[in-house]
Amino acid sequence: MARIELDNITKAWGDVVAVEPTDLTIDDGEFVAILGPSGCGKSTTLFMLAGIYAPTGGEMKFDGHVVNEVEAKDRNVGIVFQSYALYPHMTVRENILFPLKFKDIPAGRAPEMVEETARLVQVEEFLERRPSQLSGGQQQRVALARALVKSPQLLLLDEPLSNLDATLRLSMRTEIRALQRRTGVTTILVTHDQIEATTMADRIICMSRGRVEQIGAPEDLYRRPNSLFVASFIGAPPINTLSGNATGNAVSLGDSVLALLGEARGVVTVGLRPEHLQFADQGLPGRIDGIEPMGREILYLVKTPLGDLRVLEAGSVPRRSAEQEVRLHFAPEDTLVFDGASEDRLPDVHAALAEETKKRA
Amino acid sequence: MAVVSALSQTDWDDLAQRARRRRLLSQSALIAFLVATTLPVLLPYFWMVAISFSAKSGGVASSLLWQAVSVLIPAVIAIALVRTFAATRRTKTWGSLVIVAVAFGLIAVLVGPRLHLENYRFLWVRDIVAELPSRQGTAGVGTQFPSVWSAFGNSLLLALSQTVIVSTVSTFAGYYLSRFSFPGRASFLQSLLVLHAFPAMTLIIPIFLIMFWTGLIDTVFGVLLVIVTLELPFSIFIMKGFFDGVPWDIEMSAMTDGASRRQAFFKVVLPQVRVGLIAIAVFSFIKGWEEYVFVRTLLIEKSNWMMSLYLFWVADDIMGVDYGIVAAVGVFYVMPSLFLYLFFQKYLTQLNIGGVKG
Ligand SMILES: Nc1ncnc2c1ncn2[C@@H]1O[C@H](COP(=O)(O)OP(=O)(O)OP(=O)(O)O)[C@@H](O)[C@H]1O
Numbered sequence: 069m070a071r072i073e074l075d076n077i078t079k080a081w082g083d084v085v086a087v088e089p090t091d092l093t094i095d096d097g098e099f100v101a102i103l104g105p106s107g108c109g110k111s112t113t114l115f116m117l118a119g120i121y122a123p124t125g126g127e128m129k130f131d132g133h134v135v136n137e138v139e140a141k142d143r144n145v146g147i148v149f150q151s152y153a154l155y156p157h158m159t160v161r162e163n164i165l166f167p168l169k170f171k172d173i174p175a176g177r178a179p180e181m182v183e184e185t186a187r188l189v190q191v192e193e194f195l196e197r198r199p200s201q202l203s204g205g206q207q208q209r210v211a212l213a214r215a216l217v218k219s220p221q222l223l224l225l226d227e228p229l230s231n232l233d234a235t236l237r238l239s240m241r242t243e244i245r246a247l248q249r250r251t252g253v254t255t256i257l258v259t260h261d262q263i264e265a266t267t268m269a270d271r272i273i274c275m276s277r278g279r280v281e282q283i284g285a286p287e288d289l290y291r292r293p294n295s296l297f298v299a300s301f302i303g304a305p306p307i308n309t310l311s312g313n314a315t316g317n318a319v320s321l322g323d324s325v326l327a328l329l330g331e332a333r334g335v336v337t338v339g340l341r342p343e344h345l346q347f348a349d350q351g352l353p354g355r356i357d358g359i360e361p362m363g364r365e366i367l368y369l370v371k372t373p374l375g376d377l378r379v380l381e382a383g384s385v386p387r388r389s390a391e392q393e394v395r396l397h398f399a400p401e402d403t404l405v406f407d408g409a410s411e412d413r414l415p416d417v418h419a420a421l422a423e424e425t426k427k428r429a
Numbered sequence: 430m431a432v433v434s435a436l437s438q439t440d441w442d443d444l445a446q447r448a449r450r451r452r453l454l455s456q457s458a459l460i461a462f463l464v465a466t467t468l469p470v471l472l473p474y475f476w477m478v479a480i481s482f483s484a485k486s487g488g489v490a491s492s493l494l495w496q497a498v499s500v501l502i503p504a505v506i507a508i509a510l511v512r513t514f515a516a517t518r519r520t521k522t523w524g525s526l527v528i529v530a531v532a533f534g535l536i537a538v539l540v541g542p543r544l545h546l547e548n549y550r551f552l553w554v555r556d557i558v559a560e561l562p563s564r565q566g567t568a569g570v571g572t573q574f575p576s577v578w579s580a581f582g583n584s585l586l587l588a589l590s591q592t593v594i595v596s597t598v599s600t601f602a603g604y605y606l607s608r609f610s611f612p613g614r615a616s617f618l619q620s621l622l623v624l625h626a627f628p629a630m631t632l633i634i635p636i637f638l639i640m641f642w643t644g645l646i647d648t649v650f651g652v653l654l655v656i657v658t659l660e661l662p663f664s665i666f667i668m669k670g671f672f673d674g675v676p677w678d679i680e681m682s683a684m685t686d687g688a689s690r691r692q693a694f695f696k697v698v699l700p701q702v703r704v705g706l707i708a709i710a711v712f713s714f715i716k717g718w719e720e721y722v723f724v725r726t727l728l729i730e731k732s733n734w735m736m737s738l739y740l741f742w743v744a745d746d747i748m749g750v751d752y753g754i755v756a757a758v759g760v761f762y763v764m765p766s767l768f769l770y771l772f773f774q775k776y777l778t779q780l781n782i783g784g785v786k787g
Pocket residue numbers: 081084085086104105106107108109110111112113260
């Protein structure tokens with residue numbers, strides 16, 4: 069088990085900067101998710117930790133020791149690749165045994181360890197099969213077993229669930245999390261699926277274009293995103309964003325106006341989460357334009373003077389019909405206001421319905 | 430409505446009948462084609478074997494050849510029929526085996542008593558030409574004809590060394606080209622193809638001169654160097670294609686599992702390109718085994734003869750007198766290639782030279 073520190077770590081290929089200088093600390097035994105869209109440098113960061121890529125600059129420490137120059141084979145890191153990367157010519161047993169061949173294991177102990185790990189991830193029935201004779205979920209568990217068998221000090225998972233179907237993904241999420249709690253291994257999960265990140269991780273590192281946008285607990289990223297990027301990336305269905313011109317304590321949006329609590333000037337973006345908008349007797353007038361049942365919730369698309377808004381309402385049967393005239397209400401403290409140019413959040417600014425908007429018929 | 434009524438009037442039995450007839454026709458055409466293309470390939474080999482076991486000094490008994498062929502042609506047709514019409518794999522294999530057995534039996538009955546091993550005496554008689562009564566002392570290459578085993582040994586040495594060198598070098602070079610980038614990589618790859626497209630024959634005089642000046646003329650090593658050099662570019666290119674097909678991440682996975690780059694290569698990457706490696710090895714063995722042009726040009730001394738030269742001189746010296754011996758040497762010469770093919774057929778048919786990209 070190890071405490072991981074990244075100090076100004078960078079990776080570039082020629083002019084292409086995949087990871088910009090990054091500082092990061094991951095505690096011993098912590099489960100961290102790196103979340104970000106495709107191509108933002110998640111895998112690159114992971115491969116630097118595994119020793120597959122050498123960082124272009126900065127320092128990487130395991131338990132306080134700089135490991136920049138330590139070879140991959142000596143880092144004692146377990147990794148599950150997105151493609152699983154099982155060895156096709158070996159049976160499942162040989163696959164799991166492979167990492168033990170390079171370790172000093174007391175004679176006769178290795179086969180036992182293979183069996184134990186196979187039981188842990190429930191692949192003991194498949195030990196004599198080849199990877200090609202396994203389903204995606206089984207392959208994924210074999211890959212996990214191969215990464216875990218040597219008791220790594222760091223477990224790296226590169227989008228391990230992306231090839232699985234929805235049900236299997238759900239159960240593997242729970243299984244991986246439980247496994248991590250049991251073994252206590254420091255784990256980094258790379259994903260572009262925000263639900264995966266928020267459900268599994270203690271902390272989320274949100275990345276965009278090679279830069280760390282925000283690090284924090286899932287609820288921090290959700291309630292207090294640092295930037296418009298984080299706000300749009302976290303939360304499903306995505307947040308409603310409305311751009312307008314702020315003049316002190318008001319902002320004009322579309323053909324309407326919102327009041328501002330706090331002060332802002334210039335172009336700003338107001339963020340309203342669909343789940344924070346409620347249908348009410350009074351408030352923002354609008355007309356329902358579309359209805360999308362999502363299982364336990366219904367997503368309504370509502371046309372308002374501010375712009376088109378997504379509104380989420382609990383329930384499995386729509387209670388409203390298309391073209392119906394509605395009123396929307398939201399609490400000012402749930403709103404997020406971002407600076408238009410820097411896209412940073414203005415922490416003390418919130419938006420509220422102006423009295424005249426409420427009254428408009 | 431019109432469509433429906435048309436359908437209801439359709440005579441399904443008639444349609445099925447017609448489909449059956451058409452299928453039968455196309456299958457017969459296929460068999461005719463297979464027989465017509467197989468026979469010309471098979472016949473010379475068959476005759477060669479037949480002559481080698483039957484011909485007596487002075488000529489070939491052509492009646493025997495025709496008798497043998499009269500068995501062979503029906504057998505080929507029968508096998509083609511079984512292969513196309515047999516329902517299961519089992520009946521295919523067993524049917525073919527039965528036909529082959531029957532054909533052998535018939536041949537044994539028809540011509541068996543006239544077969545003999547006399548023509549294979551070159552295997553145990555040292556100087557085959559000197560011993561030949563009609564050509565005493567008139568051999569075209571001087572008086573002493575070397576033993577076939579010396580030529581066999583030389584050919585084997587050449588073919589095996591070529592196989593080992595070509596497989597090893599093209600494996601490592603192909604791996605490096607596939608995995609590492611270095612200045613001039615693209616032009617290196619292009620030059621591999623250009624070198625392959627270049628007819629080697631045009632180089633024969635410069636090569637002769639170089640060999641002469643470096644003192645490598647008339648040495649097996651010299652020939653080895655030349656044919657290895659000519660063989661390598663294409664083999665490297667093929668092996669690079671195979672390595673390109675090996676996922677990058679299983680190699681990285683092996684390295685995070687604790688393997689060094691070398692261990693990852695031997696334990697994880699190499700097993701994935703096994704088919705390619707076997708193909709390269711088989712082909713370069715056969716290339717070395719059948720090499721004639723450079724052997725003929727660069728080797729002078731009789732003790733350095735290869736099988737191809739031995740066959741050439743046997744034919745040159747005895748042809749017209751004793752076809753039987755020439756045929757027997759031919760059969761002996763083909764054997765190793767044939768065994769190699771049969772043995773590795775399983776791998777060679779898996780071969781698909783894919784993933785050839787820069
Ligand atoms: N070997 C390489 N040479 C040059 N650029 C590279 C190389 N590998 C990655 N990149 C670039 O670095 C950036 C980050 O790549 P990375 O693989 O880390 O993305 P990712 O976040 O893992 O994306 P995904 O979710 O699609 O896997 C990308 O823009 C990519 O084009």
